[in-house]
Amino acid sequence: MTDQTRTHGIAPRVVVPEDGRSHVDGLVWMDGVLHVRATTRWVDEHGAERTFRRAEDGTLQDARDGDASGLRSATSTLTVRERRSRKVRKLPGSSTTELVPVPGSDDLVSVRLHVEGRLDPSGGKKGTRLGRGVWDVRVKTEALGVTHHLPAATDTSTRPAIVGRRQLVAYRNRRGTLSVDAGGNLRTVVDGSRPRTDAATTRTRADGGRRTSVTVSVPLDGVRVWPVVEGRRGPLQGTAELVAPVGSFPRRALLKVRRRLGASSVPGRAAVTVHDEDVTLTATAAATPGLWQLVVSLGGDRHPAPFLVRIARDGSATLTATPAAGGRPHVAPDAPPKVSVVVPVYNAERFVEEAIRSVFAQSMPAEQIEIVAVDDGSTDDSLSILHRLAREHPRMRVLTQPNSGSAAAPRNTAIEAATGTYLFFLDADDLLTPRALEKLVEAADVVGADVALGRMKGIGGRGVAKSMFARSTLDAHMVRTNLIRALGPTKMFRREHVLGLDAWFRPGLRNGEDLAFVAEAELTARRIVVRADGDYYIVRGHDGVHMSRIGETLDEKFAKAWSLAEVVERHTEPGPDRDALLVRPFGGAAVEGLFRRRFLELDAEHRAKLVDRVADRFGHLWTPGLRAQLPAAAQPLLELVFRRRADLVGELVEHAGGNPRDLEHVMTADGFVLDVPPSVAAAVDPALLGVPPTAAETQLTSTRLRDGSAVLRGWVRAVGGFPVPDGALARWTLRDDGRTVDVPARALGARTTGHGPAAGLELVVETAALPAEGVWDLSVAPTWGDVVGPFARFGGNRTGGVGADDLALGPTDVLYGTLGHGNLSLDHGGTTTRAPLVHVVGTRWDADGRPEVLVALPGDDPSARVYAQVEPAGSRGARQLLPSTRVDATTLAARLPVPRSVGDEERIELTVAHDGTLSVPKHSPVPPLVSDEVALTLVDGTWRITRTATTSSEVPA
Template sequence: MPPAPPPRVSVIVPAYNAMPELTRAITSAMDQTLGLDQIEIIAVNDGSTDDTGAELERLAQGCPALRVVHQENSGCAGRPRNTGLDLARGDFVFFLDSDDYLGPDALRRMVAMADENGTDVVLGKIASVGGRAVPRAVFSHNQPRTDVFSSAAYLTLGPWKLFRRSLIERLRLRFPPYRNCEDKPFTVAAYLNASGISVVADYDCYYVRYREDRSNLTLVAGDLVHRMDGIGLCFETVARYLEPGPRRDRLMRRHVEWELCGPLRGLLWRESEEDARERFYPRFRHWARTWATDAICRQIDAPDRLLVHLLRADRFEDVMTVARNAKEDARRGHVVDKGRVYWAHPFFRDPAAAVPDECFDVTDRLPVRHRLEGARWREDGVLELTGHAYIEHVAALRPGTELVLRRYQSDRPEVRLPTTPRPAPGLPEDGRYEMAGFTAEIDPATADGGAPLERGLWNIYLDVRAQGVSRTVRFGGTREGGEATHPKPRSVTAGPGGRTTVVTPYFTPYGNFSLDVGQVAHHLDAPCQVTEASWRGSRSGVLAVSGRLTGAGDAGEGGGRLRLRAESGTGEVREVPVRHDGPSGDFTVRLPVRRLARGVWTLTLVTGGDGAEPCRATVVPRFGGLAGTRWLRFGRPYYAKPLSWGPAMALAFEVAPVKVATAARRRLRRLPLFRPALFRPGTGGRGASPARGRGRAPAG
């Protein structure tokens, strides 16, 4: 009899004194919609002294997919996970902690995402039970294919993810035996070597919770002695796979903030004087000097910047003072001086402390509070906006806020328009921001220095100013509801010959206020309805757009007056005539995207516009299932990546050549590379570390 095919997923569950939470964890894996014929569950009893072992055996009696392993207590979560990895046969591995549980459809969704996109790591949305902190930024939307530089994935380094097992075995990845932070280096190595990362954000895949007796390792092994080895290995792992430069700094910043400054501020001063000075401080100082580059220091917040400066200068006593008083000092006020805002820490401009001002500069990190309260067209064709905006901690004295209009994907100069200050009662801090209100006017016919606004999409910003301090932010993300902030499209007559342009105020998918100036015509008599947009052939570079003529569509000469129009950001136009079939008016028109020049192209279906009759247009919308495509042009690979923006979510494409370095990296990632073991004791590779300690870190 031939051997049974391997399962799709090996679910590995480390368990130590895990009752009563263990039962739900295991049954959540048994109840997956993926099916038990596609899953193996490897539960490792790590020397438990409660009923964990007996419960696992009971559950295994009714579930052939559950394999139970009993071993002596290792004192950490990493070793039982490694035991599971040594036994795993699945295409993928998922690490399920014994105090957490899975959503019923979690594994099916994550496996499908990995299969469809060829990715090696899949993040399933994490949900909190009982108030435990969970990451949120990375789960704002589904991401079929991304990486740690294009998403917020690096903010979650816990092991509760779907990993392709071939990646783990190619890297010979195993968990170091630490009591805390053992999972972060493992996940970092997987992230940096993965062919791609996917994110399932539309379903709660993984539920994290604290145990009833609060015995999670995150809580009971949270002191410095259990963290230090894992922290050091985080830095070493990033350095192992990334050369010095902006990409490395981007990831190192997270570890400087969370793994260096966070524990130092919260835990170092709690240690004995001897341990703090001799055992822990030298390692913190080494990390600050080695990994916290000047570029990182310019990006981190002032409290972290101050600590790193003192560590680099080897000022132990001052480090302890700053760490010990961190909570009290965080509530101190701010000093405004010459257009900059500084944290009023006791060390600020204290000659005895001798700390440079840049360690306290918070100007670029102060929140800007703003709200769009009204937007309406006046009878004279001017769009009037009302709202308020202020920089937190900077009193709105002599406010000079300006409206800033920037044309999308254009290097042309921005348009700046003044605002008129007005009172804004009801804002916090005893009238400090009383004059933060404003009224702004946008006249599309004259806004650009007396000239009309150019055709295109215009994003609206606020340059908020007070006391010489200036911060520029995107406008409209917070606004009043209802019709007060939703003005309708308006025809504006301006320019040579009294040309009429339709100006449409709208909100982007991120909620920000923008203007569409003649980019997409809005008419009730649209010539057709678009039903589908898809590629013809996997690598042909030909887009097929299907639809149906409406009563307003001109079918003369077989519908020849209807054209599919592609227009680039530089004004270049390509049109393809549309032919319809039969009396139904159904049509399919093909656009050879592969022939378009490099740039961003928007798509519409248009009729008329030849002087004899007015132009009528229908946008080609972005269809959710439409992915990108590639083709060869003169032997070089090109791609078209669908984009979507504007009031009607119009479809557009970015056409560009594939970067040679990017293509080479993708090919290399698919080769069966053999690299030295990262975490196996005795391998001698950079980043290897002997076995010590235990751990599990928060979801962050």
């Protein structure tokens, strides 16, 4: 059947073809979400793509001058339909219409409708929860008043994925269209992945009689895993069986005879385990000697594994890959590479081999990766190492050139020599993680991105940018994603896009030669992909030759700042986005950095010339919007520069000791202000001298349950040279609607921390203070009198030894650490979790005469533990684990920590960790425990210890 669109004003009719109604351009799993991009093309009844004439007024006309402008407003969405039940789910996404010029014509265009959708099988508010089964992907198109439901044709599959404990795979079905298998089949973890039979292991043991039990473990490359949470994912369970492999008629006849002679197998078990991003298929089954096909089912249909198991008569077993299993896809030797990895090298003999070998170890086939290493006149053994490595890789080239003094020239040389679709710039002292290139290419191909970057990790004390990697996205924005803070070149660029830029890396700059190049590449990119679902690039912490700023002149600083500011100005319009991007060339070590200690070394004439030079070149970009986004100390400084007050600039820099960022903060009735010379204070707007705290740090140092409340201790401080706060304010925020409840925290005085001076605090968490049920997030802010600093989430930063147990304040009130960050939140009312009820049901003396309590659990929990808190606090003040023994499946006997020397009175509070939740047990009425020396009495849920003998206070140990 052919779908047709009939409408007034268009003749002949628009026809969607049978063989390619809508075509999937790309698929990729990111953060557990399947991203799909598809294109719908309008064609005539012969299957050829329709063309339309674009008139001068912008309207579209068909061959008979009928108005076809309505195609511009066509919309498209992606849906999935379950094959058996016909249930339909709509995928969130967006669509755009593109007019594509016809080659050789000035006014003919074709109309293409692009749609992007996101399939999030984890469910939730924005997810699309899929039941078990096969779901067919379709494109719903609304054009010219007619709706079509078109199958999404595809010629590719994506990698399988494990989302939580769900197994899914998007694949090309027999009809050539896209389907998603959510049935838990083996296809989910094998089809499209790469079982590494060369790395497989086998174990055998006699299974009684003639059969041998065989356990096979095979690593699976290419399976996407999300999320990876240590301790929260169990293996995916299934069954395994060794069956006769299907073959020719003589083979089937021979197997039939063998079965009659006693050849047999016994079904076993199978599991898929996940550790970080490594996925392993393990299966165990038993059979008599012979050649067998391993068949596994993981909750759905049975599927054969891509290898055969041969069991020898001596009980050993070997694996043989089936012809259909295939291996890694290889390209023809003369095909162009997918990625060219550019490596500038200068005196890097200590690190360059490890860097290059991290490219060798990529999961992409070696034939798809080109390595272009350019030695920039090294005087050590770097060049000979490169030549030796080049003999090990089919597509590694080594180029040489005289030393240029920076990484700019060798990178430019490599760009000219590279032939790959993409360029990736790898520094000679850094590393790639094994799947980095494959996953970046995979995502960039889906949306035609010109730039792709993956999350970085620093080692050896090296810090890396983090804010832009808060989440993965296929459409990053320079401002909203904060990409302006990560202008290093160590990312992937489409080579065609790079060749079209006005300039590449700036020779002559020893530092910052890459800023303008990266900024222009990203500001002009069609799409930018950011992958935050793992570490992609490892930055080594040491002083690199090309990265050192030692000896950077004021002229070099000026040129670096202007090259970046000029690119931003050229590719943006005046407004908030431009202001946000200009913070990078104006602040920090850029324009602001020109006016520090080195400025004081200039005489008055040269100071004035530098100020005039900066004002002349940058002054037209200085706006109130830009000024407001700069750090407080930079605002009066640059305001004086652009007012050409070189004398006051000198006074301010000298007063600050060479760096205005070190200006002290003075407390006034209105808040904090910068401590500046009187002449500067009189010359600038007083509003520019205000210094509101913009960031705070917190730390949780102890947690304790007491009388149905949680007692939290920790500290808080303001970041940026502010004095020690004199107090703290806690704020509860209801996650559903943003309501807040402020609770003063008790001040515990100043604290000395590794981060700087801070204010100690104690907060009692009482659920009565919260007006509504729901999840409440806890934040803490420093205070100075009536001045309240910024709030920061509390609990994620903890002192070593402070546990992450959930704290039960009641059956329906649980204080817990959020997943991943560990920040404290309170589930008030049991909206997401409930605390198990735990009871103390009795007491007794153990065999050595020591007191024990009997704790009844709500279920059989082998991980249950009993803890005690002893007062008065001191060396015994911390929560301590009690020795305990099992009375039966649901009862523990825990020994109470009675001290050897008892004062007038001591108290013991019990808590029980059960199912990961720490709660105060409910006490049934129990009689006191009394010996010749001590008496233990339960009062209001607390055990009171008192002396019963006047001659001695010693009790059994």
